[in-house]
Amino acid sequence: MKNPDNDKEKEAKKAAMKTLRAQRKDLIASASSRMKTQKKDIKAIKEFLKGKKATIPDIAEGIDMPKDETLWYIATMKKYGQIVEAEKEGAFFNYSLNEPEKTQEKEEV
């Protein structure tokens, strides 16, 4: 069943979104580029950790990323359930990918 009013509403919304996007062009551009970098970085970390565990310095060296930034990503990915902490090695902890069955886009606890 088609409701012409609904369609009209949708059109209006589309137009309004377009205007809003135009207004926020610069912000959107910088957010998008940041998101793309993040996506790439997270993918690199995930690929590096496939089937193994590693410490922050290991990961950082492996994917050529500053160590503080690596930790920032790992902390975030841990929060959102993609990474778990493994045992300690010297003064550092190891991290590994969360097992697939537990992987949920969910904050722990």
Place this chain on the structure above:
Amino acid sequence: MSENNKKVGVYICYCGGNISDHVDVEEVRNRVEKMPGVTVARTNMFMCSDPGQEMIIEDLKSDKIDRVVVASCAPSLHEATFRGAIERAGSNPFIYDHANIREQVSWVHHGETATDKATLLIAAASAKSKLLKPLEPIRVEAKKHTTVIGGGIAGIKTALDIAQKGIEVALIEKLPILGGRLNSLDRLAPFGEKASDILKELLDPVLNHNAITIHTDSKIETIKGYVGNFSLIVTKKENNKDIKLNIETGAIVMATGSVSYTPLNGEFGFGQHEQVITLQDLITLLKENKSSGSSLEVNGKRIKNMVMIHCVGSRQIPGIHQPKENGQLNEYCSRTCCAALLNAANQIREKFPETGIYEMYRDIRTYGRGQEELYEQASKNKVVFMRYEADAPPVVSESNHSEYPLKVKITDSLTFNEVMDVPADLVVLATGIEPDNVSDIASMMKLPIGTDQFLLEVHPKLRPVEFSITGIFLGGTCQAPMDTGETCNAAGAAAVKASALLSKGYIELDPFVAEVNTDKCQGHGACIEACLKEGALTLTEVKIDGKIVKKAQVTAAMCLGCGACAAVCPKKAIDINGWALKQYEDMVDAIVSDGFAV
């Protein structure tokens, strides 16, 4: 009502690691889930947070559960929080029980023992919860009247605040005059207001307020009753005669204040050299001093050098400091002496430039607004600061020198621990604050006293001006050292609690009191003999089938809920609501069955 069809929800708190660092909370949840009658078992980082409470509300509303057990910290902290949540779900708040798995488990046990004990406590609580009945709080009338004990600045401020809210106040002071320790002070640190002006500003409206009755020269003989309905007997001296007053009151505020520490004989030469005095002595001296020259004169003698020693009777350390005769050590900081001493030092240096001052301190604690400026000013005034360690205090002795009577030996940690003899015409000891001894009043009301001898509040942040006995509050230096402004804040905080308590005219009390099963009661009377609270249980005559028989009757507001009656009744005709004998049996059964902990 059967206990078997009850649906118990168990909510286990991580307490942000306080519990989960030692108790395997998820393992406990797995075990609890399998317990008989438990339909829901959940965990949360902070069960007391809104999302945590919301879980309970959701489960109650969707009828998943009809009994609630929260396993978290001590019930004294958050029982009221969870009862409130249950009420918001539209349920009776008394279908709730609490398992303390923090203070009684995670803070005292570790590893598997902790996990096992937490499981057992929850098993017991959920067994008990199945027999909980919906109850109504006991509503008692409350007298719109407060009694403030202590007529120092704390008591005066409390009385005035409460009276200005339209509640009558009896202000009781043991001495003949109001004002307490402020009467003996002069210029107050750090801003230099005159103590007498401050007192007058508060005293004038107190003396003229219709709602305040002042009883000076009065001593409290007895305190009885309960929140909303306390009664006090007070002996008041009037025209050299003792008269007895009976005060009926709804709430009581302890504002019994403090005294100045008296140094032990020989402590820094006190009592051995007349030139060793206390800070209080110095303040009195300055108040009355008429010296007009460029040096302070005391007893006709010019003071060329004065030594001030900080932390006398405060910050005492076991094994280093000598306890008093009763074994008491004042381990606390008295908070006010640093600023008071600097204030006096500045006054002297500015008025008597030829009087030199040495301050010997451990840490300068000018924490408050305007106080750091006092310290800075003292440096500008060329007060010499020397620092000593607790285990190497300054030593005051005779100088054997004609110019000055005393010398003070100090190992100064500000200058490579150099040992120096400082000449002194006068030594001033910054004596700290001790609570006034109110053990008699405290024991009448069973008020807790801390190891520091100050009165002890329920919790410094959750309930800072309350005692665990409802309707009794505290404010000012009977609680801890404070300066005048801090004392007035504490007084205001106590006043606001008393006002809120009495504003409705009635008070609701927990219904965990004795209840008589009149069918079973034979009028035996053993319960009345066993009852710990006079007036809580009586034998009354009732007519049943034309015969007059005796039955026990409970005055709910008076009942302590202690259970002494239930223990002695030969017919098991009396029991405690919320804590019935059968509930204890079920709890014990749940614990000894031990089936859950393995």
Place this chain on the structure above:
Amino acid sequence: MVPTNIKNFDTLVVGGGIAGLQAALDLGDQGYKVAIVEKDASIGGKMIRLSKVFPTLDCASCITTPKMSAASHHENITLFTYCDLTSLNHEGQGIKALITQKPRYVDPIKCIGCRQCEYICPVHVSDAEQGDFSARKAISIPFSTAIPQLPILDVEHCMLCGQCEKTCPTHAIDYFQKPEEFIIQAKTAVITTGFDLLPVKNNFQYGNGHIPNVIDSMQMERILAPHGPYNRVLRPSDGMEPDSIAYVQCAGSRDKSMGVPYCSRVCCMYAIKQAMLLSGSLPLADIIIYYMDIRAFGKGYEQFYQNAKAMGIEFVKAKVARIDKGENGSAIVRYENQDGSGIATADHDLVVLSMGMIPGWDPRSICPVSKDSDQFITSIKPKISPVLTNMAGLFVAGVAAGPKDIVDTITESGSAAMEAAKFMSNSHMEN
């Protein structure tokens, strides 16, 4: 444009931290209608962001969340979060405030706080709530115990991809939400605007915040907190468990040249507390506190300090002159010994700056209430009632009236509530 939306209350509480919550509860319990206006997305203030609190070592959340919850469910208290106060003035017998509700881009009535929007959002943003040590999403609930449980869409970092809108089960996302102005009229107001930490970025002696592993005390609170960024103590430069941790006391306090001349009053105690928590989680680590005077003056504080000493925490009486970047992520602390023995240096894995407190709010051009030279609100009667300001009917409590700890703040808030209640019953009698 003058807003026509006027809301009436007995008392307006400005600031929903622990001071404001306590004042509101003490007024609400007496039957007064109270509005709490809070600039942040959640009530709870600084206290809810702490790990544990001295001297009882209760977890901060254990004490704060129940008060937050009690205020949010109180029949006499209304919360206005994520709001700016534009003006606050006397009007007639009372007080009038102009307030702007900032847009969350989320409908507060429809939203159920399920966080699906947050999980789906593809943009990560450095999370100031976690000391910038981890990320949140461009749409997120500020922290797990926040009240209200409403997400905020961060326009600065949103790319309008529409995923949150599509995911939201209740259609609560509204990209077109606008700021809304309204007026609160009240008989009285209580200012409980708290504090900020003096920013490190202005302290060149401490590296202006650019030296790795030199962090401020609030960041350390997050590292120690139960919901912290790492869930354990790691140093931010490389995730190493630190072996040597130093505290620099009076960083920006009691020093005109570095920031503020006054004592911030809580730093000694929070440093001791953090040191104790650290020695609990890292029993082998060396913990050193560089201090000028230890100011442990509250009830039970001196005993707490002595316990810390007995636990092996080292106290060095020294003024730290500067901090430099060392090798392998360490920081070099250069300090002047107070015993006159001169300058010394020490290497640490992690350095915590006990930064002082500055006012969280400046009344300039918003409210005619007067400030002192320390920039905190002036108490006109610091002895008989420190909560009185130069504006009749307007009271102040907590750190807004000068640095103080939580215990003193809570007491002062009760006192402010009492003064406000008295003011209202007196003016009632006059009318």
